[in-house]
Amino acid sequence: MLEGLNEAMEHIEERLCRSIDVAALARAAATSEYHFRRLFSALAGMPLSEYIRRRRMTVAGAEVLAGEMTLLDVATRYGYSSGEAFARAFRAVHGVGPGEARRTGAALRSQPRMSFRLVVEGSTGMRYRIVEKDRFRVVGRKARVPLVHEGANPAIAEFVRSIDEGTLRRLSGMSDQEPEGIVGVSDQLDPGRAEGTELDYYHAVLTSAEGEVPPDLDVLDVPAGTWAVFGSSGPFPQTLQHLWRDVFTQWFPSNPYRSRPGPEILRVGLSGDGEHADADLWIPVERAERSGPSA
Structure with a gap:
């Protein structure tokens, strides 16, 4: 690699x-x-x-x-x-x-040439599992929001606050598979993940139901595939953002998988004061072909 x-x-x-x-x-x-x-x-x-x-x-x-x-x-x-x-x-x-x-003769800015080298990290390990899922549907409310790398995302927070309790109860009753309950689903992300680029955010549940969906709800059909599921606990929201970073900088270079197009799913359990989070991050993956060990 x-x-x-x-x-x-x-x-x-x-x-x-x-x-x-x-x-x-x-x-x-x-x-x-x-x-x-x-x-x-x-x-x-x-x-x-x-x-x-x-x-x-x-x-x-x-x-x-x-x-x-x-x-x-x-x-x-x-x-x-x-x-x-x-x-x-x-x-x-x-x-x-x-x-x-x-x-x-103005002073100019220089972007150094990048190279990648091995740094020994990850002594604490990462909790993950590989899950095969049949096709499913994401059902909930959708908003177009900007990507925020550090700190809370105000656009997502405001969007979630705008969803009434009755809608949330209806959604909870539709959840029939893991990750269970209401989750955050990010789709149509810019591959470069530049700060400020937009994505589709769903406050939704996962369901196998194929019937009619109420007109006030949005639907995303997701094909069958392989998912890597990562667990983490710590301060909110830093734990969630650092979890995604660690997946791509530590886990992918060390494992025979690569990301594939598809939505990312985040299930979060917050403490009573909202300062601590237990999170599960679902990333769509596929097996990567390896020609041999890297130096």
Whole structure:
């Protein structure tokens, strides 16, 4: 896994002046494009597209300051069809336009080249199990909300408060499989997991019922598949957010599975004061092909 990730990083460096095929990066890492984007985001702390943009603007910034090429030539070299588009991208990374940077010798920001190495962690272990589930339905209320990496998500909190007690009781009566009771279901997430990107959030239950659903409720049909289920306990909401991070940075690189498209399901039990959580996180997975042990 580590060797493949570093091969993908080398692929990026060799093609900063050309288009970068994410499918080729995923092949180098011996995984799917979907899983590669998510794994990179978890390990690097930023979406893959943002890392590539920062690396391009880092090396382009050096050429701007060197003054050996026109600004338009630099823009063209790094794949921008106009000086205006290049200037916008340059300013977004460096906080100053390329013309001003060249005239004043302004200090620019540098994105170091990334590489991945083994760090011995995980001495406390992770609780998980693998579950095969038949097709099921998610039934409840849905909202489009922004992704928040740290702290509570105000949009989700406000949405949940807006659901009346009668609706919650109806939903609880429809739950007929694990995870039992009302759960949080996240679907249609951006693969890069960038802060602020939107997702579909369901406050809902899981059911095998095939009949008509009341018109005031939303439905998500989920096909049969394999799920990895992780358990954790600790302060709320940090425990939930750190659980997802640890799954992608520790568990996936150490186990013969990769994520697959599908909703993520979170069942949370809160303490009376709302400060402690017992959580179960369900992630859709599939077996990963392994060509041999990583160095």
